[in-house]
Amino acid sequence: MSRATDDKMPAGTTAxxxxxxxxxxxxxxxxxxxxxxxxxxxxxxxxxxVDHTRYLLRLIELELIDRERRTVERRIxxxxxxxxxxxxxxxxxxxxSLNKMLVLELARCEYILRRENIIALGNxxxxxxxxxxxxxxxxxxxxxxxxxxxxxxxxxxxxxxRDEKRLLKMQRDLAAVKLLIVDELGYVPLSxxxxxxxxxxxxxxxxxxxxxxxSNLPFExxxxxxxxxxxxxxxxxxxxxxxxxxxxxxxxxRLKQSAHRRRAAGAEQNxxxxxxxxx
Ligand code: ADP
Ligand code: MG
Numbered sequence: 230m231s232r233a234t235d236d237k238m239p240a241g242t243t244a245x246x247x248x249x250x251x252x253x254x255x256x257x258x259x260x261x262x263x264x265x266x267x268x269x270x271x272x273x274x275x276x277x278x279v280d281h282t283r284y285l286l287r288l289i290e291l292e293l294i295d296r297e298r299r300t301v302e303r304r305i306x307x308x309x310x311x312x313x314x315x316x317x318x319x320x321x322x323x324x325x326s327l328n329k330m331l332v333l334e335l336a337r338c339e340y341i342l343r344r345e346n347i348i349a350l351g352n353x354x355x356x357x358x359x360x361x362x363x364x365x366x367x368x369x370x371x372x373x374x375x376x377x378x379x380x381x382x383x384x385x386x387x388x389x390x391r392d393e394k395r396l397l398k399m400q401r402d403l404a405a406v407k408l409l410i411v412d413e414l415g416y417v418p419l420s421x422x423x424x425x426x427x428x429x430x431x432x433x434x435x436x437x438x439x440x441x442x443x444s445n446l447p448f449e450x451x452x453x454x455x456x457x458x459x460x461x462x463x464x465x466x467x468x469x470x471x472x473x474x475x476x477x478x479x480x481x482x483r484l485k486q487s488a489h490r491r492r493a494a495g496a497e498q499n500x501x502x503x504x505x506x507x508x
Contacts, residue, residue: 251267258383261295262295262296263291266291267288270291272445276329289303289329300372301369302500304372306376306468307374307376308365309378310365310377311358311362312353313365313366314361314362315363315366316336319356319359319363323482324477325479326476327477328475331473332360336363336364337371338368338371341368341373342440344437345365345471345472346439346441346442346469347361347439347440347466347473347474348442349477350412350445350446350447350448350476350477351445352445352472352477352479353481354483354484355443356477357475358412360475361412361443362411364441365408368407374407374408375410377405377408378409378411378415379411380413380419382441383411383427384419384420384423386399387427388422388426389446391422396426397479400430403430404430404433405438407440409434409439409440411441412443413444414442414452415451416445417454418456421457422462424454426462427455428455430462432463432464436471446498450463497504
């Protein structure tokens with residue numbers, strides 16, 4: 230391949246002062262990977278006869294790859310997921326009512342570019358939160374900002390923000406995130422003010438960003454949570470204008486797993502219960 234013009238270390242890399250200065254400058258420029266890798270990579274490139282331009286290219290590529298990884302990690306932390314779950318660990322055969330192709334298509338995140346919404350409906354334990362988390366993770370990996378919350382927590386935070394006169398800022402922040410995930414709409418009935426604030430949040434995001442909502446209640450029962458027919462109608466109108474609906478009715482995965490475990494434990498007469506029963 231390319232011939233080394235000089236098989237010695239690049240000038241200065243072994244001397245004290247330039248190294249100290251370089252370390253300082255690379256820190257200032259926020260190039261931690263370059264700082265960590267430049268000496269090792271220089272030795273490898275010298276050994277393999279790789280020229281300076283290619284050496285620099287490799288070094289910069291390492292920094293770019295690392296930077297992207299760090300950005301994804303930051304986005305995941307900012308999203309405040311209660312757990313990190315992916316579709317790799319989701320067993321689609323456990324929930325036949327769910328359209329697997331649709332979920333895989335949604336994991337490509339193109340709906341976020343179109344500012345469309347997702348609603349996952351189904352009884353408890355069918356994997357709604359798992360799928361919402363997995364879609365949230367996919368969005369972080371694809372470069373979108375994500376925020377995860379439950380309907381009850383969101384409404385509490387909005388009411389608190391209103392009392393502390395920072396509602397506008399919170400609403401602006403919520404409107405800015407590319408994907409907002411609102412889990413568990415339906416478990417807790419909302420106060421009239423709470424319902425109004427939730428409606429405003431969805432309204433402000435309408436055609437500006439994507440929202441995922443999960444609920445244990447079918448649409449016709451949402452009035453029970455939101456309190457008013459008029460508000461429910463207006464909210465559903467905005468949320469469902471551009472929407473993919475994930476139907477997730479079936480047996481609770483949790484219950485099925487614990488039944489499996491009980492049976493396995495009973496059969497083996499063994500105290501060491503496996504963490505994950507397999508089919
Ligand atoms: P829901 O939000 O619908 O009540 P969850 O997503 O919280 O249900 O699921 C309950 C538990 O079961 C979680 O730990 C989840 O990861 C797991 N789970 C549910 N469905 C599946 C599935 N099809 N494959 C793998 N794990 C699942
Ligand atoms: Mg859930």
